[in-house]
Each structure stands twice: as structure tokens, then as C-alpha cells.
Amino acid sequence: MPGWAVGYVRAVEALNHRIGRAAMYLLFAIMGILIWSSLTRMADVPALWTMEMAQFTLVAYYLLGAPYAMQLGANVRMDLLYARLGPRAQARLDLLTVFFLLFYLGVMLWGAVDSTAYSLQINERAPSAWRPLLWPIKLVITLAFALMILQAIAYLIRDIAILRGVEIPRPFADEVAR
Template identity: 50%
Template sequence: MPRPIVLFVRIVDAINYRVGRFAMYLLYVLMAILLWSSLSKLSSTPSMWPLEAAQFVMIAYFMLGGPYSMQTGDHVRMDLLYGNWTERRRSWFDAFTVFAVIIFLGVLLYGGIESMMYSIQYNERSPSPWRPYMWPIKAVMNLGVFLMILQSLSIFFKDVAALRGKAI
């Protein structure tokens, strides 16, 4: 494989590895928020923000951890046929189907950027009593989709290299 492609794969894998490892710790943040929510219900004035904040943290966990799970092969896959195939056949199939994934993610990113720009332009807020701004979580979602596109390209290049007999 050409050196720029190998460099691209290594950089994308390194970034998604670090972002994914960071995202793992968001579960502790989520647990702390939900614990606070439970404890605040014991007081005379329960907090209004914890459940929505927990949703935002869960979105960040899911969107930032997705590329990492794709990189490590821990995502859900229908193994009815795929599990019995050879590595070469899997690489062919993955190299073909990755284009559908990239097209889907590209459309998702386009819509996400449009939504985020709307949120920024009109200072969109959540309709809840807490009323947080919506653009930060939309930005995190767009970052997650962008990293997923990069990881999909990285996997495509790895599959092509495997088909050529030269693993990256």
C-alpha cells in the first residue's frame, strides 16, 4: 500500500483508539449523574437537570465509542454466513459493503451539520425546564459520525491491503 494510505490508517486508528478509551470513562460520569438524580429525589427539591444530562452523556458515549468498537471488531454483526467465511472472502465483502456505510454516514453527517448550524444560529435550547443549549451535543454527534467515516475508510484500506496479501 502507498505510504500516505498507511499513514492515514495509523493516524485514524490512533485517534479513534484514544477517543474510544476516553469515551469508556463517560460511563462513570453517567453513573455519577444518575446517582445524583437518585439522591436528589430524597430532598425536598429534586434536581431537574440530571436525567437530560444523563441522556447527553449517553449520546456522547455511544457516538464517540462507535468508531472504537468498529476498529476493534466489537460491533454487532450478523454472523449467520459471515462467521463461516474465510478471511479473504470477508475482506471482499467488507470492502464492497463499506461504501453503503460511508454513503449512509455521509448523509447523516450532512443532516447533522445542518441541524447543528440551525442550533447555533437560533440558539436552540431543549424544551425541558433546564433548557440547555443543543449545539454542544449536536457537535459531539457530528464528531462521532465524522470519526466513524474515517474509521470506515481505514477499514476499507485494511481490507484492500489484506486482499493484496500485505496487511497494514
């Protein structure tokens, strides 16, 4: 494999590994927000921001963790036949299906960029009592789709390498489920 391809895979996987590991800690933020919500309700002074903030944090947790989950092979796939295939046959099947994934992610990224730009342009706020700005979470969504596309391309390069009989070393091999 060309050096640039191996370098791309390593750089993207290192970036998604760091972001995914950091995003895991958002679960504690969600728990803290929900505990605070319960405490303020019990004190009969409910905080207006807690439910929306928990939702925003959950979106960030879920979407920023998706490229990391894909990298580790922890994503859900229909395993009726796939698991019984050898590595080269799996790579051929992945090579076919990755283009559908890239098309889907491209459409989602296009929509996310458009929605984020609109949100910034009109200073969009949520229609709730708290009325938070929506562009920060939309920016996170846009970033997550971009990272997912980068990871899908890294997967594509790995599959091409497998078909060529080359193994690109996995720096986080102890965590990979595949």
C-alpha cells in the same frame, strides 16, 4: 500499500483509540449524574438537569465509542456466513458493504452538520425546565459521525490491503476481536 494509506490507517485508528478509551469513562459520569438524581429526589429537591444531562452523556458515550468499537471488531454484524469465510473473502464482502455504510454515514453527517449549524444560528435550547443549549451535544454527534466515516475508510484501506496480500499492522492488536 502506499505509505500514505498505511499512515492514514494508523493515524485514524490512533485517534479513534484515544477518543474511544476516553469515552469509556463517560459511563462513570452517567452513573454519577444518575446517583445525584436519586439523592436529590430522596431529599425531595429534585435537580432539573440530571435526566437530560444523563441523556446527553449517554449519546456522547455511545457515539464517540462507535468508531472505537468498529476498530476493535466489536460491532454487531450478521454472522451467519461471515464468520465461516476466510480473511480474503471477508475483505471482499466488507469491500462491497462499506460503500453502503459510507453512504449512510455521509447522509447522517450531512444532517448532523445542518442541525448543528441551525442550532448555533438560533441558539437552540431544549424545551424543558432546565433549557440547556443543544449545540454542544449536536457538535459531539457531528464529530462522532465524522470519526466513524474516517474509521470506515480505514477499514476500506485495510480490506484492500488484505486483498493485495499485505497486512497493515494493528497497533492495538491485543484488543481487536476480529
